[in-house]
Amino acid sequence: MISMKILNYMDVEPKEVGKDASGVKMRWLISKEMGANNFAMRFIEIEPEGFSPLHDHPWEHEIFVLEGEGLTTGGKDEKKIKEGDCLFIPPNETHQTRNNGIKTLKLLCMIPYEKTK
Amino acid sequence: MISMKILNYMDVEPKEVGKDASGVKMRWLISKEMGANNFAMRFIEIEPEGFSPLHDHPWEHEIFVLEGEGLTTGGKDEKKIKEGDCLFIPPNETHQTRNNGIKTLKLLCMIPYEKTK
Numbered sequence: 001m002i003s004m005k006i007l008n009y010m011d012v013e014p015k016e017v018g019k020d021a022s023g024v025k026m027r028w029l030i031s032k033e034m035g036a037n038n039f040a041m042r043f044i045e046i047e048p049e050g051f052s053p054l055h056d057h058p059w060e061h062e063i064f065v066l067e068g069e070g071l072t073t074g075g076k077d078e079k080k081i082k083e084g085d086c087l088f089i090p091p092n093e094t095h096q097t098r099n100n101g102i103k104t105l106k107l108l109c110m111i112p113y114e115k116t117k
Numbered sequence: 118m119i120s121m122k123i124l125n126y127m128d129v130e131p132k133e134v135g136k137d138a139s140g141v142k143m144r145w146l147i148s149k150e151m152g153a154n155n156f157a158m159r160f161i162e163i164e165p166e167g168f169s170p171l172h173d174h175p176w177e178h179e180i181f182v183l184e185g186e187g188l189t190t191g192g193k194d195e196k197k198i199k200e201g202d203c204l205f206i207p208p209n210e211t212h213q214t215r216n217n218g219i220k221t222l223k224l225l226c227m228i229p230y231e232k233t234k
Contacts, residue, residue, distance in 0.1 A: 004196075060152075062156065084127060085125050088122040088147045088151050
């Protein structure tokens with residue numbers, strides 16, 4: 001018997017990401033409610049000209065770019081990101097992702113539930 | 118200044134997965150060596166007719182299917198997987214993934230470093 005969970009990202013309702021973001025929707029694909037106690041998987045879509053907030057927090061991001069292109073900034077500096085790129089953003093580092101392309105930027109973003117190092 | 122790490126999956130050397138697997142290559146995209154202390158991100162390619170070993174271990178998998186299609190089995194039962202699907206395989210559950218399609222099956226597979234529940 002299989003107790004694993006399988007679902008398609010399109011079966012999960014996208015939710016608007018709150019203030020200080022623009023044109024960003026998030027789907028929580030795998031989370032604690034499913035039994036994932038160590039880390040969560042979220043599917044994020046950023047519209048052209050959209051952006052996540054410039055923010056920091058005491059946990060890391062592990063990101064994989066599924067489609068599109070954009071810029072990730074840590075304040076003044078910025079780096080291009082595109083399909084097939086992965087990003088490791090360490091805890092407490094200020095970051096923001098913007099879509100400067102013409103297609104929706106689609107990302108997988110994993111975060112730990114255990115925030116301690 | 119940005120200290121985050123950005124790389125493309127194609128810049129990471131694929132390595133053959135050991136015995137009991139067939140036609141499977143893995144690239145470790147994000148790991149402890151990069152500072153990721155909570156969980157790792159691996160990019161896995163399974164050739165048509167290839168398969169991962171039927172195995173179990175005391176940690177979970179979080180998987181996202183990037184391209185292709187295949188079957189995931191827990192022994193007798195099996196379920197179809199395809200692009201855009203995500204899988205949560207709980208700790209200690211026997212599992213195997215096979216590519217029964219005509220394209221390379223490409224997966225992202227995340228595993229925790231902390232193996233305890």
